[in-house]
Amino acid sequence: MSGAPGGFPAGQHFIPEMLQKRFVDHRGMLWVHDRRRPERGFFRSTPKGIFKERHLYTVAGPDGSPSALVERTLGHVENAAGPVLDRVVEHVRAGGRWDLTSEERVLLLFFLYVQLKGCPEFFRGIPLDESMETFAEGLIAAWEDANGPMPPEDRERHLSADNLEDLQHSARMKSLMTLSPRVLEALYTRGLTVIHIPRPDRQFALASLPVVRLKSPSGRMDLGDPEVELSLPIAPDVAIASYGMADLNQIVHITHDTSIRRVNWELARSSNTIASSSRELLRSLTRRLPPPV
Numbered sequence: 001m002s003g004a005p006g007g008f009p010a011g012q013h014f015i016p017e018m019l020q021k022r023f024v025d026h027r028g029m030l031w032v033h034d035r036r037r038p039e040r041g042f043f044r045s046t047p048k049g050i051f052k053e054r055h056l057y058t059v060a061g062p063d064g065s066p067s068a069l070v071e072r073t074l075g076h077v078e079n080a081a082g083p084v085l086d087r088v089v090e091h092v093r094a095g096g097r098w099d100l101t102s103e104e105r106v107l108l109l110f111f112l113y114v115q116l117k118g119c120p121e122f123f124r125g126i127p128l129d130e131s132m133e134t135f136a137e138g139l140i141a142a143w144e145d146a147n148g149p150m151p152p153e154d155r156e157r158h159l160s161a162d163n164l165e166d167l168q169h170s171a172r173m174k175s176l177m178t179l180s181p182r183v184l185e186a187l188y189t190r191g192l193t194v195i196h197i198p199r200p201d202r203q204f205a206l207a208s209l210p211v212v213r214l215k216s217p218s219g220r221m222d223l224g225d226p227e228v229e230l231s232l233p234i235a236p237d238v239a240i241a242s243y244g245m246a247d248l249n250q251i252v253h254i255t256h257d258t259s260i261r262r263v264n265w266e267l268a269r270s271s272n273t274i275a276s277s278s279r280e281l282l283r284s285l286t287r288r289l290p291p292p293v
Helices: 017-023 069-093 102-117 132-147 152-158 161-177 181-188 257-270 279-286
Strands: 011-013 030-034 043-045 052-054 190-196 212-214 229-235 238-245 249-253 273-276
Touching: 017 069, 017 229, 017 273, 030 279, 069 102, 069 161, 069 190, 069 229, 069 238, 102 181, 102 190, 102 229, 102 238, 132 152, 132 161, 181 190, 212 257, 229 257, 257 279, 273 279
Parallel strands: 190 249
Antiparallel strands: 011 052, 030 043, 030 273, 190 238, 212 229, 229 238
């Protein structure tokens, strides 16, 4: 990562390096396909070079200087979840039974939620309450109520495309840092399933929209339906999923191709970028993919 004012990285990962590193091959590399740049085909990268954007989470601090508050907050969640993810992966690979504490269960559900909410392909798709121009006009009106007419050059600057873009980014970061009590309550009253693929010839992919939402048999997609599934691969052979009611906590070993392909297809279909240690897996997933919207 390159440096930035304030001593924090300009290149900020939305898929944590600690998660990516669980998917690399023996050389520490991943095969990657970016649907926005099909001319690149399948290319190789380390976790350091992918699933990141420049100043994705950087916001303006109280004094106007760049702040790493959002980036550091997400980092605290990742640091707390990392050791638990390590233990889960090792435990299920060894054939262990369910042994997560209630605190670990809640932490993993929260980590899953943050991985979804912090993904730019997710939060940029959520409509804001009002247009940024309307919001900026409101700020200008409030300033003028207190200070009198704003100079034309200042008004033009506040309504410029660059400033409106900054306001939109700030609004999205504020939303990212705001935890919905309703969503958290729904999440914490759901069960946690650890999914394991014991077959060495099958694996999950990693994607820029890393969480798959699978609709319930009734067609619902909201978390109020316990049969709606949220799945997050945390290793090539392990995923965590929010499913069922709170008393349904389990380890499930899957060997049939249908379930694995369903998760991988939804990851690939919904994401701009997918990665894997297996070039063949990427090749099979991208054959039928349309260009990104």
